Amino acid sequence: MKTEAPLDDPMDGAISALALALDQAKRALVEVRKEPSPASIALAAKCVALEAKVTSLETQITALEDATKTHLQTLAEERAQRTAADTRCANLQSEVEEERVALEKGQRHLKVAQKEFETKMKKLQDDQALLKATQAKLIADKRAAVTNLKRSAGEMEAELEEEERPIQPPVKVARTTPKSTVATNAESKNPPIASLLARIRANSHYSFQSSPSRINRERTLVTARRTC
Secondary structure (H helix, E strand, O other), X not given: OOOOOXXXXXXXXXXXXXXXXXXXXXXXXHHHHHOOOHHHHHHHHHHHHHHXXXXXXXXXXXXXXXXXXHHHHHHHHHHHHHHXXXXXXXXXXXXXXXXXXXXXXHHHHHHHHHHXXXXXXXXXXXXXXXXXHHHHHHHHXXXXXXXXXXXXXXXXXXXXHXXXXXOOOOOOOOXXXXXXXXXXXXXXXXXXXXXXXXXXXXXXXXXXXXXXXXHHHHHHXXXXXXXX
């Protein structure tokens, strides 16, 4: 009787020995059957028991082989799963390494960009400080110019007021011959027409005629007022 047990199966030797003993018993049984005797009958019974035991052992061996095959298949599946897991781990490690390299590169670029940003911010702060100083200087200069213009305008206004003030002509005392008291009182209340006309001409001449220097001063005064 042949079985498909592996060569390294521990029961292989026992099964072979049992098969050899069974074969010898069968041969002895054949010899005994030629001449039946109590010993042959006992041997035949022993052979039947041995055959039953061999059948039971074969059944157990078959079940053990099936279980071994199932276990080997399970081990193969687990090995395949472990191999796939190892492959995934290797891929993940490779991705982690790539991400680490990319992160280091990004950090280097970030440091360079941060340094450039700090340099630009420093330059911007310097420019802002210079701009503020320039603005302050311009404001101070403008205020000084406005103050000077106001002072000049005040001086020009004073000069114009001084020039526009009418000059009173000297009063000429007319020599008259003695007249009566009534005539003298009348002349004091009503001055001569010639004197009034001379006074009007003098005031009119000053009011309606302006010199070029006076016109220039008036224009400068108007410009200063607009600027202020």
